[in-house]
Amino acid sequence: MAISVSIQALISGEQVAGSKLSNKLLDELMAEGLLSVVTHGSRKSYRARDVEALKRYLIDKDESYRMLEVSSFVSRASLAAETGNSKLMTVRSCPGFPVNSYEPISCSLCDKDFVVNPHEGSFVFIDNWQQFFIPQDIVVVGIENMENFRRIRQQKKLFESVLGNMPLLFVSRYPQSTDLRNWLMGIPNRYVHFGDFDLAGIHIFLTEFQKYLGDRASFLIPSDIEQRLTQGSATRYNIQYNKFHTLRCTDTKLQSLIELIMNYHKCYDQEGYIIK
The missing domain is CATH 3.40.1360.10 (Dna Topoisomerase Vi A Subunit; Chain: A, domain 2)
Incomplete structure (x- = not known):
């Protein structure tokens, strides 16, 4: 399953217009308390309250979302050492x-x-x-x-x-x-x-x-x-x-x-x- 652009945006901490999300998924995420509403006049956008919590919910919901994770054995330190940029990919810096x-x-x-x-x-x-x-x-x-x-x-x-x-x-x-x-x-x-x-x-x-x-x-x-x-x-x-x-x-x-x-x-x- 390809992860939609809107989901990737939420995981990145960005605002996403409600029209970009399926009604079913939007209802689920709101019921779980995973999204906050940002109003722009009569329009609504949504932002993840907690990116890690949203990611975990999606992964538990569907194994296909596991591509959102990176092996915990990869560290930000190793990424920085090899590339000079520890922000290239999402890594769990704090397991436990x-x-x-x-x-x-x-x-x-x-x-x-x-x-x-x-x-x-x-x-x-x-x-x-x-x-x-x-x-x-x-x-x-x-x-x-x-x-x-x-x-x-x-x-x-x-x-x-x-x-x-x-x-x-x-x-x-x-x-x-x-x-x-x-x-x-x-x-x-x-x-x-x-x-x-x-x-x-x-x-x-x-x-x-x-x-x-x-x-x-x-x-x-x-x-x-x-x-x-x-x-x-x-x-x-x-x-x-x-x-x-x-x-x-x-x-x-x-x-x-x-x-x-x-x-x-x-x-x-x-x-x-x-x-x-």
């Missing part, structure tokens, strides 16, 4: 993912002892994730929103109420890539996904995590989520409805959450659980 914790977690990195214990106001980025290992009793909590990930201490009561006193390692797939998922697939630990309480967020969990991790993966569901949904957003629910209204799963607890969202016709952002 960030980790966080509010108590020391003894791990192993590159066959050496490594303690994850970031000072409040900081977190740790794991570059060589292929050689990063954690004890099997650690529960890995994946957090979709970066604000929630940065402010885990202000959500400690939530995590304790749902997960008890288990030692927790918090992870984020920012910048968005498959590195985090590949790491999770290589370890035996339990994985808990903490994302927005909407149909798109549940779809992300089912297709990008549970599909690969099976019964080791679960979705974090607070005890007060029904009450929170009554105060949620109907606008985003309506935007997502056409694409995700047939969403179903075999997990009874998660299916109950889907039914609550459908019943109230509302979504709730995970940021609402940050104690100010």
